[in-house]
Amino acid sequence: MSDAHAYPHEPTGVETRKLGFWIFLSTEILFFGTLITTFLIFKGRDFPGIKLTDVYDIPFTSVSSFVLLMSSLTMVLAHNALETDDQEKTRVWLLATAMLGAVFLAGQIYEFTEFYHKGFELSTNIFSSTFYVLTGFHGLHVFVGVVLLLALWGVGQRQRGLSLNEGMNLEFIALYWHFVDIVWIVLFTVVYLI
Amino acid sequence: MTKIIEPKKQRNIFSRPSSETGVWSWITTVDHKRIGIMYGYAAFFFLLVGGLEALLLRIQLSQPDNNFLSAAEYNAMFTMHGTTMIFLAIMPISAAFFNYLLPLQIGARDVAFPRLNALSFWIFVAGGLFLYSTFLFGTAGAPEGGYLDEEVSRLASAPNGGWFGYQPNAGLRYSPGTAMDYWAIGLQILGIASLVSAFNFITTILNMRTKGMRLMRMPVFTWMTFAVSFLLAFSLPIIAIALFFVTFDRQFGTTFFLTEGGGDPVLWQHLFWLFGHPEVYILILPAFGIVSEVLPTFSRKPLFGYPAIVFAGFGIAFIGFGVWAHHMFASAISPVAQAGFGLSTMIIAVPTGVKIFNWLGTIWGGKLTLNTPMLFALGFIGMFVIGGLSGVTHSVVPADTQQTDTYYIVAHFHYVLFGGALFGIFSGLYFWFPKVWGRMYNETMGKIHFWLMLIGFNVTFGPMHWLGLQGQVRRTWVYAEETNLGFWNLIVTIGAFILAVAILVFMANWIYSRRKGEKAPFDPWDARTIEWSIPSPTPVWNFSKAPEIKSLDDFWHQKYGEDEDGRAVRREGTDELLLKLEEEGLNPDEEIHLPSPSYFPLILAFGLPFLGYAVIYKSIPLALIGVILLLIGGFGWGTEPLEEEFETSEETPDAKESSTYE
Numbered sequence: 001m002s003d004a005h006a007y008p009h010e011p012t013g014v015e016t017r018k019l020g021f022w023i024f025l026s027t028e029i030l031f032f033g034t035l036i037t038t039f040l041i042f043k044g045r046d047f048p049g050i051k052l053t054d055v056y057d058i059p060f061t062s063v064s065s066f067v068l069l070m071s072s073l074t075m076v077l078a079h080n081a082l083e084t085d086d087q088e089k090t091r092v093w094l095l096a097t098a099m100l101g102a103v104f105l106a107g108q109i110y111e112f113t114e115f116y117h118k119g120f121e122l123s124t125n126i127f128s129s130t131f132y133v134l135t136g137f138h139g140l141h142v143f144v145g146v147v148l149l150l151a152l153w154g155v156g157q158r159q160r161g162l163s164l165n166e167g168m169n170l171e172f173i174a175l176y177w178h179f180v181d182i183v184w185i186v187l188f189t190v191v192y193l194i
Numbered sequence: 195m196t197k198i199i200e201p202k203k204q205r206n207i208f209s210r211p212s213s214e215t216g217v218w219s220w221i222t223t224v225d226h227k228r229i230g231i232m233y234g235y236a237a238f239f240f241l242l243v244g245g246l247e248a249l250l251l252r253i254q255l256s257q258p259d260n261n262f263l264s265a266a267e268y269n270a271m272f273t274m275h276g277t278t279m280i281f282l283a284i285m286p287i288s289a290a291f292f293n294y295l296l297p298l299q300i301g302a303r304d305v306a307f308p309r310l311n312a313l314s315f316w317i318f319v320a321g322g323l324f325l326y327s328t329f330l331f332g333t334a335g336a337p338e339g340g341y342l343d344e345e346v347s348r349l350a351s352a353p354n355g356g357w358f359g360y361q362p363n364a365g366l367r368y369s370p371g372t373a374m375d376y377w378a379i380g381l382q383i384l385g386i387a388s389l390v391s392a393f394n395f396i397t398t399i400l401n402m403r404t405k406g407m408r409l410m411r412m413p414v415f416t417w418m419t420f421a422v423s424f425l426l427a428f429s430l431p432i433i434a435i436a437l438f439f440v441t442f443d444r445q446f447g448t449t450f451f452l453t454e455g456g457g458d459p460v461l462w463q464h465l466f467w468l469f470g471h472p473e474v475y476i477l478i479l480p481a482f483g484i485v486s487e488v489l490p491t492f493s494r495k496p497l498f499g500y501p502a503i504v505f506a507g508f509g510i511a512f513i514g515f516g517v518w519a520h521h522m523f524a525s526a527i528s529p530v531a532q533a534g535f536g537l538s539t540m541i542i543a544v545p546t547g548v549k550i551f552n553w554l555g556t557i558w559g560g561k562l563t564l565n566t567p568m569l570f571a572l573g574f575i576g577m578f579v580i581g582g583l584s585g586v587t588h589s590v591v592p593a594d595t596q597q598t599d600t601y602y603i604v605a606h607f608h609y610v611l612f613g614g615a616l617f618g619i620f621s622g623l624y625f626w627f628p629k630v631w632g633r634m635y636n637e638t639m640g641k642i643h644f645w646l647m648l649i650g651f652n653v654t655f656g657p658m659h660w661l662g663l664q665g666q667v668r669r670t671w672v673y674a675e676e677t678n679l680g681f682w683n684l685i686v687t688i689g690a691f692i693l694a695v696a697i698l699v700f701m702a703n704w705i706y707s708r709r710k711g712e713k714a715p716f717d718p719w720d721a722r723t724i725e726w727s728i729p730s731p732t733p734v735w736n737f738s739k740a741p742e743i744k745s746l747d748d749f750w751h752q753k754y755g756e757d758e759d760g761r762a763v764r765r766e767g768t769d770e771l772l773l774k775l776e777e778e779g780l781n782p783d784e785e786i787h788l789p790s791p792s793y794f795p796l797i798l799a800f801g802l803p804f805l806g807y808a809v810i811y812k813s814i815p816l817a818l819i820g821v822i823l824l825l826i827g828g829f830g831w832g833t834e835p836l837e838e839e840f841e842t843s844e845e846t847p848d849a850k851e852s853s854t855y856e
């Protein structure tokens with residue numbers, strides 16, 4: 001940033017925006033932590049009515065989880081492409097990442113509607129409520145991520161393309177995206193597998 | 195010669211706001227000082243509103259069997275009073291201090307993310323207005339088995355479930371209508387504001403320190419800001435999720451906290467107090483920071499045990515996460531848990547005691563100047579000790595089950611919050627008044643304010659101790675003649691009006707001194723930290739060049755050396771030094787780039803209340819307005835550079851003029 005030369009800062013050696021972003025991510029852990037804890041507390045209790053195990057389709061969710069995982073890979077590829085200043089490839093991989101994220105979201109919407117039709121609704125019981133709020137909160141994060149990726153892709157259409165050290169930064173969006181992916185791995189394990 | 199730097203006026207669709215004076219310059223500002231001042235005024239406004247609510251409560255209680263307020267109105271008033279004082283008055287006033295002082299104390303030109311800072315402020319304003327709009331649009335019906343519908347007036351159309359919104363009382367069945375939704379969503383919005391500012395302050399402290407400002411050379415106020423920011427960052431997410439659950443329960447028929455659907459009301463208590471206890475330290479640590487600056491300055495001695503104060507602050511913050519269930523001794527938690535939490539609560543009193551001894555050690559043998567900030571700091575110590583001691587009595591579980599939900603608890607938390615936090619804040623308001631406005635406050639009026647407040651405070655909250663032990667219960671709008679509680683309740687109400695007068699004196703002093711006060715000398719208090727080494731009022735650029743820090747209390751050591759006996763002696767040439775500093779501070783000799791003002795934080799912030807209304811009224815159009823505002827704000831923000839590209843013109847501005855905010 002242009003004032004950096006006039007004024008000394010960054011005694012930690014970490015770029016300021018990146019540092020701020022890490023702190024933001026560490027609070028995100030608490031958001032999800034609280035939700036997961038609530039989920040686990042209620043999971044052990046008795047509740048009336050239909051259960052997740054009655055409606056879910058593990059193979060389907062595994063595939064959509066795999067899609068989300070792959071999007072982390074394409075995100076890394078986008079980052080690498082930008083490091084070598086290959087604007088063309090960067091854009092392609094960004095778009096691929098956004099698309100994979102969108103596929104995951106579509107899968108989640110499909111899954112939710114399926115569950116709904118089978119009678120597993122938001123207020124069916126305490127388990128279904130925590131399930132929807134927890135996975136929905138994650139879905140919202142994916143949605144925000146997709147919007148950010150598309151916005152970045154849009155910015156990349158400009159004449160001078162993207163760069164690694166400007167306002168809307170690919171690096172932060174990548175960090176965010178990986179974070180959201182990792183959270184999904186935890187959620188998939190906690191909610192579907194155990 | 196100074197180079198004046200002007201942003202290019204026109205850039206794609208929106209032209210960037212560029213005025214430097216007038217209302218728009220304030221609305222679009224990203225300058226931490228202006229944001230701090232706005233935080234201060236907005237919070238003070240809410241302090242007055244919360245105070246009025248308290249007076250209504252006290253009028254109702256001044257006599258037995260009174261019917262000045264209906265039960266419904268009383269419930270609304272105490273809920274709004276508590277919520278306002280905590281979230282809309284004390285927290286934002288602390289934020290005002292953080293904003294104004296933090297960059298100055300670490301020698302920075304601004305916070306790490308100036309626009310994000312403006313965003314926090316506007317979200318706070320949006321959240322406060324949203325919460326208070328309940329008096330216009332909200333409804334509060336009669337609860338099942340409670341008072342009657344016709345008792346619910348406009349004044350009662352506000353949240354009424356207490357500031358801690360216990361479930362299931364705050365659920366739909368016992369709090370019908372929309373008022374409690376305004377509460378849950380309003381707090382959600384306010385939480386975002388604090389969370390964003392927490393990221394900002396943590397990053398600022400870590401990364402914006404000037405040369406030589408090592409962590410262990412930072413002023414204690416900066417340290418406490420750091421601790422509070424961590425507390426905010428790690429406790430707000432918990433309450434945010436819990437408030438989500440409440441909103442889902444009330445709006446979408448879930449039962450997270452309602453037993454009838456398998457949910458758990460005690461889970462709400464756990465989540466609330468997991469946030470709530472750290473929250474009380476969020477309220478008090480800024481005051482700790484303030485008095486740790488004021489006491490050494492007016493004792494003319496360094497702070498006794500600086501590292502101990504710093505570590506005790508973090509100790510409190512850390513243990514503060516492990517004591518939450520002491521608010522739940524009367525609920526269904528196991529005896530083992532009760533013993534454990536009782537113990538951890540006693541332990542937290544230890545670092546608190548360390549601080550008190552440090553402050554006493556600081557004034558011990560010092561040359562005390564008993565002016566207004568110092569009086570408030572001393573008053574703070576006295577009142578806080580009383581509140582801390584009654585706090586320890588609550589940590590004894592069998593005793594607490596007698597005290598809980600009585601006026602004894604009300605006495606406790608007012609001694610720590612009013613006698614503690616607010617006295618500390620007043621101390622700071624007087625202490626930094628010359629820095630902010632370049633004028634001195636009126637000392638006589640300041641002292642009248644202090645004594646009225648000290649007396650009024652103790653007359654108000656002292657008797658509550660025995661009223662509580664006699665069994666007067668909290669949050670109840672009448673008591674019977676036969677209980678014999680009338681006399682002391684009347685005294686308490688009189689005390690509350692003395693406090694109101696004290697606040698009026700404060701306001702008169704402020705308004706008068708802002709305009710007509712004597713011009714402040716360069717370093718009015720012969721102070722210790724570097725914010726006093728620049729002119730008052732602070733120039734827009736803060737430091738004309740980055741200061742280099744060589745020790746703790748750097749400014750003091752520039753002025754004073756030691757003789758053989760370790761006594762402070764003013765160095766020769768100090769007067770010249772001060773003149774030189776003033777001269778340099780007003781006339782920077784390099785180009786100064788400041789972040790440009792921006793509309794987008796404001797636009798983004800005001801999208802949130804619309805989303806809130808959309809949830810309450812299940813309205814798609816409102817949701818769309820909210821989303822569109824968020825998108826405009828977010829997109830505009832993302833594409834506008836922090837600083838406009840500059841054209842440099844070779845003019846000499848009148849630096850003195852551009853550095854004031856008239």
Ligand code: HEM
Binds near residue numbers: 539583588594603
């Ligand atoms: C020595 C330190 C302290 C101890 C041991 C302590 C202990 C306690 C305990 C055990 C309670 C629960 C009583 C009950 O509800 O039955 C309580 C309530 C409370 N304390 Fe403290 N406290 C301390 C300091 C503080 C400070 C510094 C603040 C705020 C600045 C504070 C604010 C409150 C508030 C607001 C409540 C009441 C919450 C409510 O029920 O609405 N306390 N305290």
Ligand SMILES: [Cu+2]
Binds near residue numbers: 471517520521
């Ligand atoms: Cu507590």
